[in-house]
Amino acid sequence: MPDLKGKVVLVTGAAQGLGACFANALAAEGASVAIGDLDDLGATSGAITSHGSACFARKLDVSDRASVTSFVQATAATLGNIDILVNNAAVSGKLQLRQFDEIESSQWDRVMAVNVRGAFECARAVVPAMKRRKQGRIINLASGTAIKGSPGLLHYVASKGAVISMTRALARELGDFGINVNCIAPGLTMSENMINHPSWTVDIVRRNIESRALKREAVPDDIVGALLFLSSPASAFMTGQTLSVDGGSVMN
Numbered sequence: 341m342p343d344l345k346g347k348v349v350l351v352t353g354a355a356q357g358l359g360a361c362f363a364n365a366l367a368a369e370g371a372s373v374a375i376g377d378l379d380d381l382g383a384t385s386g387a388i389t390s391h392g393s394a395c396f397a398r399k400l401d402v403s404d405r406a407s408v409t410s411f412v413q414a415t416a417a418t419l420g421n422i423d424i425l426v427n428n429a430a431v432s433g434k435l436q437l438r439q440f441d442e443i444e445s446s447q448w449d450r451v452m453a454v455n456v457r458g459a460f461e462c463a464r465a466v467v468p469a470m471k472r473r474k475q476g477r478i479i480n481l482a483s484g485t486a487i488k489g490s491p492g493l494l495h496y497v498a499s500k501g502a503v504i505s506m507t508r509a510l511a512r513e514l515g516d517f518g519i520n521v522n523c524i525a526p527g528l529t530m531s532e533n534m535i536n537h538p539s540w541t542v543d544i545v546r547r548n549i550e551s552r553a554l555k556r557e558a559v560p561d562d563i564v565g566a567l568l569f570l571s572s573p574a575s576a577f578m579t580g581q582t583l584s585v586d587g588g589s590v591m592n
Contacts, residue, residue, distance in 0.1 A: 342572030345370035348419045349571070350412070352402050352462060353429030355379035357531035358481070360387070361560035362426055362567055367393035369568065374415040374422070376400025377429070394419055402429045402458030412465040421469040424477040424571050427459040430499075432483075433531070437492035448495045455499035456506070463510060467519065474518040479570050480507050482525040484586045500525070504582050511580030520579040522570045527586025529558040553588025562587075 349366045353359040354375035363373050364387045372394040375381050381397040388395040396418045401407040415422060431454045435447075459480055470476030485493065486500035507523040514521055528548045549555050566585045569575050584590040 342369055342568050342574065344424075344571060347371045347423045347571075348374065348415070348421060349424040349426060350374045350376070350415060350422045350462070350466065351426040351428055352376050352400060352458070354384050355381050356384075357433070358526070358529065358560050358563060359426075359428040360384040361531075361564060362428060363388055364391075365564045365568060366424075366426075366571065367391040367395070369571075371424070371571075372396075372419045374411075374419060376402070376411055400429075402427075402462055403453040405461050408458075408461045408465045412462075416469065421473065422466045423470075423475070424479065425462055425466045426567070427462055427478065427480045427503075429458050430455045430481065432496060435493055435496055439492070440494040443495055451495040451499050452502075455496070456502045459503055459506060467514065467517075470514075470519050471517045476514075476517075476519040477571060478507075478510065478514075478519065478521040479567065480504075480521070480523040482507070482523050482582060484525050484527040484584055484590045487525060487582075487584065487590045487592060507582060508580045515579060520570075520575065522575070522579060523582040524563060524566050524570070525582050525584045525586070525590070526563050527552070527558055527584075527589050529560060529563065531560050548589070549587075551589045552586065553591075556587065558585075558587060 349371045351363045354363045355377035363375050367373050367388040368391050373388050374396040385395050385397040400411045431451045480503050482503045483500040485497045511521040566583050
């Protein structure tokens with residue numbers, strides 16, 4: 341496993357689900373972890389400090405440039421410059437399955453503001469310090485739905501396709517500064533939000549599992565290995581890539 345002692349990691353959307361799992365795993369490997377979310381961060385903060393790791397936790401709206409800038413500055417003052425950014429925050433768990441022409445324009449805009457522009461705002465805030473130090477990691481969270489073209493969530497699927505393209509373009513722009521930019525595309529993962537999601541019926545989950553080579557439900561811990569790999573020196577010569585972690589539902 342990677343040794344992340346001395347590294348400062350920012351995980352967005354860390355109040356629960358994948359973000360909370362990621363923050364806990366990174367702290368377990370010795371990283372100092374900054375966590376931001378619109379929801380309460382108490383449980384995640386407690387998990388981080390239980391590993392003896394330093395934690396900075398504060399409300400964060402990734403779609404608001406001022407909120408992001410202030411958060412990154414406060415993190416640097418408290419923990420030090422950010423070495424690894426995990427762009428996990430997204431509107432997803434509360435979205436209902438709908439035909440594309442039933443999606444309200446306001447909801448489309450909100451999904452894009454958080455899922456796409458939020459990743460952009462966070463990258464823009466952390467990159468100047470990374471450039472000065474000629475090192476850094478940006479790990480974006482996409483989704484297997486963007487590769488498969490899944491129906492019923494066009495705004496979400498389109499936003500995650502944009503994240504994959506953003507990852508490739510940023511990798512080209514930032515490579516000369518020693519900054520790696522990669523992406524993880526999980527399949528349907530049974531986090532808290534997904535378990536309690538009214539649209540994810542037993543039949544939908546079953547069909548999703550049947551599409552996989554490894555036929556079982558995915559849980560947040562299944563994604564952690566890819567995250568730690570992309571955070572570690574083991575992936576030092578890898579950038580612009582999207583890792584599908586979905587039990588073999590997508591193969592590319």
